[in-house]
Amino acid sequence: MEAIFNNKVAIVTGGSFGIGRAAAVAFAQRGAAVVIADCVEDANRETLQQIEAAGGKAIFVKCDVSKAADVTAMIDKTFSTYGRLDFAFNNAGIEGIAATTQECTQENWERTLAVNLTGVWLCMKHELSHMLRQGSGVIVNCASVAGLVGFTALPAYVASKHGVIGLTKTAALEYAKSGIRVNAVCPGVIRTPMIDRFTGKDKHVEQQFRDMEPIGRLGEPEEVAEAVVWLCSDAASFITGTALPVDGGWISQ
Template sequence: MEKIFENKVAIVTGGSFGIGQAAALAFAVSGAKVVIADLVEDKEQATLKQIEAAGGEALFVKCDVSAAGDITAMIDKTFSAYGRLDFAFNNAGIEGVSAPTHECTQDNWERTLAVNLTGIWLCMKHELPHMLRQGKGAIVNCASVAGLIGFPGLPAYVASKHAVVGLTRTAALENAKSGVRINAVCPGVIRTAMIDRITGKDKAVEQQFANMEPVGRFGEPGEVAEAVVWLCSDAASFVTGHALPVDGGWIAS
């Protein structure tokens, strides 16, 4: 792969596993130095090892995106190590507890929005000033197809992801002339630990989810990662404020 991001620096939250891990590797293969931020520290440091095996450079930062102090520490460590910030994939998120709207607990509601929505706002709040000073940068926020359509049984998750799309569009418009572009990806059913938790790895349930996808299969984390890298690249220089479905045609159906 061409080193289109050589001498650039990317932050990936939720970077230890799944889509975040794939995105961190994709950034590194494209030449970027990568800050892998996650609340859960992978004891095997699989993401870091994959990046180093591919000849890339990265560091891990433990970070709860719902805590402002953790976000500022993440940014400080990024600048201490690499001296700049060019890209951010604000990916960390949780699905919360499945229940109908009238049975959703306040604790579940508040925690899900704290991570999925407040976390992305906090990340952008502290990422943007540095990119604005540079006069260039790109941010991609991870929403979901559940940020574009309803999804029964996950009211807090769906509300948070719809809000991420709205927040992304607002921030993109605010910074449209600054050289900083802000977009969102909206993954469909992607083969990750989150989907395993939702399906319980039950083959019949997995098939039901696969059947929701017009292409007839789950997506792979790397397919979302490629979209993220493209949105951050100069190839997407005229794209901002967009919520890009990476969903096998789900939204079109």
């Protein structure tokens, strides 16, 4: 694989599992040094092992993106270790608890928005300050197809992901002339631990999701990761402020 990101540094939040892990590995495969940030580190340190096995460089930083002090520490560790920041994939997120709008608790609402939306804003706030001094950088935020359309029984999640897209577009406009691009990816149903929690690994429920996908299958984390690294590459140099569906055609129905 071509090392198009040699001498570059990438942060991936929510990097221990799923889409985050796939993106961290994809950045490393292209030559970037990677900061894997997550509130938990997988017991087998699999993300780090995959990167190191491929000859890449990476560190793990424990970070709850809803806490400003954690985000500041993550950015400080990035610069004390690698001295720069070129790419950020703000991917950390939670699904919250399924409930209708009327039944959604305030606790669930506040926690879901704290991680999914405030967390993205906090990360961008600190990433942008360094990228502005550097005069370059690319940020990709992880939204969802639930940021483009509505879903029943997930009011906090849907609101948070719509908010991510709005925040992405605003920042893209603010920094378009500063050498910084900001985009979002909107995954559909991707085979991740989050989807496993949602389906309970029930094969019947999984089949229902497959049946709703025009492409006829669930997506893989690596397919979202490829979109992320492409948006960060020079191949996407004229793209900013977009919310890119990676959804097997879900929202085209």
